[in-house]
Amino acid sequence: MGVRISLIKKAEMDQLGTLEELILLTVCSLGEDAYGVSVHQKLGEHTGRPLTLGAVHTTLYRLQDKGFVDSTMGGATNTRGGRRKRYFRATGSGIAALRSSRDVRKSFWKTIPAMDSAVALR
C-alpha cells in the first residue's frame, strides 16, 4: 500500500469540529455498540437532521486519524448479509477533547448570566 497523504493539516490535528464533536458524543453514548449504522441512526434521532452514511463514515475515520477514536472489526453477524461491523470506541484523548470543549462552552455560558438563568428557569 502506498503512502496515504493526510488531508488534515497539522494545526487541525487536535481540534474538534462541530460534526466531529457530535459524532464523538454519539460514539460515547452508544458505548460498545457504536458502528456506522448505529451512529447514523442515533445522530438522526437526536438532531432530527439525518446525515448521509458517507458523511458519518468520513467523520469517524477522521476522528480515528486524530486519535479520538479507535476501531475493531466485530464478529460475523446474522443480519446484513453476514457481513462484519467495524466498532468504534472513544479513546482517552477523545474523551478529554470532549471535556475541554464542554468546559470552554460552559465558561462562556457563565459570562452571560441572563441567558444562563433563562435557560435554567425553563
Next chain:
Amino acid sequence: MTTGPEHTRLPALVLWLLNRFCSSEHYEEFRGDLEEIHELRLQSGSGSGARLLIGLDAISMLRVRFRRQRESPHTLFPIGMFRNYLLVALRSLKRHVAFASINIIGLSVSMAVCLILILFIRQNATQDEFHENADRLVRVYSDFKASFNRDNALYGTSPAALSELMAQEIPGVVASANIRDGFRGTLEYEGVGLPLNGIYATPSFFDLFSFKLKSGDPATALISPGSLILTPTEVQKFFGEEDPMGKVMSISGGREYTVTGVLDRDDYDTIIPLSAIASYSTLQAEENTQDMLETWFQSIYRSYTFVHLSENASIDDIQERVRALIPVYFAEQNDNKLHDLIVQPMSDISLGKAMGNEIGVSIPGAAAWFLASLALMVLLTACFNYVGLTVSRSLKRSREVGVRKVFGASRSHITTQFIFETIVVSSLSVLLAVFLMQWLEPAFNSMSFVSQTGITLSIDYFKDGGLYLVLVMFVLSVALIAGFYPALFLSRFQPADAVKGVSDMSGRGGSRLRKSLVVIQFSVSLIFLIVTVSMVRQAKHMESADYGFAQKNIVNVRMFDVPFTRFKDQVSRSANIEMVSGISIIPAMGSRSDLWFSMPGMTEEEATKGYQFSVDENFVENLELVLLAGTNLTPAMEFDTARKALVNETALRVLGLGGPAESVGETFIAGDSTRVEIAGVIKDFRSDALTNAIPANMFAYRADRLAWANVKIVPGRLDEGIEDIRAAWTAMGHSRNVNLAVFETQLKESFTMLMVQDMYRLIGFIAMLAVLIACLGLLGIASFNVERRTKEISIRKVLGADVQSVVKLLSREFIILIGISTLVSVPIAWFIANAWLQEFEYRIDLGVGTIAFGLLAVLVIAFSAIGSQTIKAALANPVDNLHDD
C-alpha cells in the same frame, strides 16, 4: 430479518458503485452498513424513498480516502505483455497461413485503392494552402441569370470591376486581385509558335499569392501594358538557355508582349493556371475592351475576384457588404439578373461546389465523396471478411482462450490480445498496400478526370510526413473496425465450455452475424458488377453509335482566320481529296450556338431553344445527310440577305409544323425577330453530344462563318490525304501550324466518351475487387465449414450417402445466402444503373440480359469458390478421416 449471503435488496447501481470504487479494506464494512440501513428504511417507509436515500448514501461514500487502489500499478505499460501478444499473434498467423493470407490479400488490395483515393482527396483539399495568407484569402463568385438562360446558375467568375471596388469601399479588405482568363492565341517568338492558355492579372497578384519570381520584380512585373510572366517550362520551349527577360513576343502575329518575369517553378499546387500571365493593364489600354471590363453584366463571365481579408475581418460581415454593392452597381438589362455575390474561402474552391466558368479544373466535392464512399465500401467488405473468417474459426481458438483464462488471464487481456492480432494483420496489409500503390499510381493518374485537374497524385514518403500519419491512422481504424467484434466474441468463452469441447461454438452467436456479412458482401459485389456491366454496355453502345452523318475518312481542319474558300481551292487540287465542305461548329462534340425557335405570334415563353449551324452548299452531301424535302442551300441563299435556311425534323416538331413536304416554304422566327423561310428539311442526326436529345437545328448559308472544313478523303488514302492537307496549309503561307483531327477519332475521344470510359474503368476495377474479396471470404468460410464437418460427412458416406447429396448438403446454406443477396441487390443495382443512364439521351435499355450477366458472373465465381472445397470433401475416402476414432 435475516438475509443470506447471496440475497441483497440493494439497487444494482449501488452495488456497482461499491464494487467499482470502494477499496477492499472498507468494502465489507460499508457494504454491510448499506445493507443494514437499507433494510431498516425498507421496513419503515416506502421503497422508492429508500432507494433514493441509499443511492445518495452510496454516492456520499465516494471519497478519495476510501477509493480502490489500482491492483497492480506496474502493469501500467506492460512491455513484456505486449511482446507476448506479438508472439502469440505471429504464431497464430503462421499456423493458419491460408486464412491469414486471405485476410491480408483482401485487406491490402482494398486498402491500396482506398488510400489512393484518400490521398488524392487530401491533395485536392490542401490545394492553395501554401500561400502565406491562405486562411485570409477569399474568392467572390456569382449567382447569375443571363438573358440566354432560363434559370440562374453559379459562376466562379464575378464582375470585373468588383475587385477594385472592394479594395476601395469595403473596410477589412487588405488587397484584392483581378484575374481574367482568355489570354489565348498562339504565342510566337522568332518563328516558334505555340498555343497559349494564360490569364491576365492585376499587379496585386503577387501581394495576394505567394508565387515567387526567379527573375523580374514582382512589384512591377505586371504594371505596364504588354507585360508577360512565363513559367520555366514555357521559357525553355521558346528560349532554351537564352535569358528571356526583356524579349518581345507576339500573340497570333498581333499584340506584342515583353517578358518581365519568370516564375521560380511550375509545380505550384494551385488552382490558378500559371503557364502565362499578362498584365491586366494590357486590356485596359485597349479602347474596344472598356465596356467588357466596366459593365457588370458583360464582364461577369471571365473575371475572378480574389481578396485578402485583414485578420479581424469576418467573412459574414464582408459578405453583407459585398451583397449591398449589387443594387448600387448592377444595372439590370436585357433580363440579366445578378442574384448574389458569394464570398468563399479560397481553400473551398477545390472539392467545393460545382459551378460554371471555374478558374481551373477541380473535382467537385460531391464527386470526391462519391469516390471515397466507393472505396470505403470495398474496405468494409474486406473488414467483414476478417470478421466473418475469425468468428467462424472461433471453435479452434476457444480452447486457447479457455486455457488462458484458467491461467489467470482476464477478459480484457484476451480482448487486447485479439485486437493486437488484428493490428498485426492490418499492419502487414498496409505494408503490402504501399507496394500495390506504387503500381496503381500511374494507372490512376492516367485517368482523364485526374489528369484534367492537373493534380497528379504523387506519393512521396520522404517529402510528406503527413503520409505516415495517414498510414498509422489507417492501420488503427481498420484494426478497430475488423477486430473489435471478433475480440469481444472470442474473449467471451468460458474455460469450462472450451475444455468440455462444446461442439458448435460458432453456431451460437457467430452464425447469424457471419451469414449477414456474407449477404452484405455479395449484395455489394453484385450491385457493383451489374452497374459496371451496364456502364460497359453503354460505352460500347456509344462507341458504335449511329450519329446519322458520315464520319469515316473525314478530317476536320480548323480555319482560324483563313478564308474557307481559299483553303478549299488549295486543298481540292489534291487527287486524294474527294470533297470539302464548311461548317461553323463540329456537330456532336458538345459545342453549340444557341438559337430560339418560335412561330410568328408565339410569346417569348413558347419559344424553344435549339442550335444553329452555319454551313456551305456541300455540307449536306459531304456529311451524307438526308434531305427529306425542299432544296439544298446554294451560294445565292446567303442567310443575311435571303433569310432562307434548312431545318431538321425536330425543328418542325417544336414549331408545330406538319410533315417535311408541307413545311417547306413556311416561315418561322429565329432568335428575337428574324423571319426565316424553310428552304428544306433534313432528317434528324446527332448534332449534339450523345448525352443530350437531338435539338432543333437551323442550317444557314453563311460563307464568312465557316470555322472548320470537313475534308473527305478518298477511302484507303487517309495518310496521303492528311499529308496533302498539311502541304496545302503550308502552301498558303500561314504562320500557324495546321490544326486537324480525324473526325472518327475526335468523336471517340470526346469529353463525354472519356468520362464514361473512366467511370467504367474505375467502377469496374472496384467491382472486381469487391467480388474478389467476397469470394476469398466465401472460400475461407466454406473450407472451414468442410473442415468442421469432415467426420459427419465421412459417417454419412459410410452409411450410404452419395457424392451428390453431400455436395448438396454442404452448399445449401450458401445457395440460400446468395439467393438472398440477389433479391436484395438486383433492385438496388437496377435503380442505380438506371439513374446513371438517365444522364444519356442516347442510351441502352437496361434489359434482363445485363442483370443476368452480372448475376451469372458472380454465381460462377462464388460456386467455384465453394465447389472446390465441397467436392474435395465429398470425394474424400471416409476411412482416411475416421481411422483415428
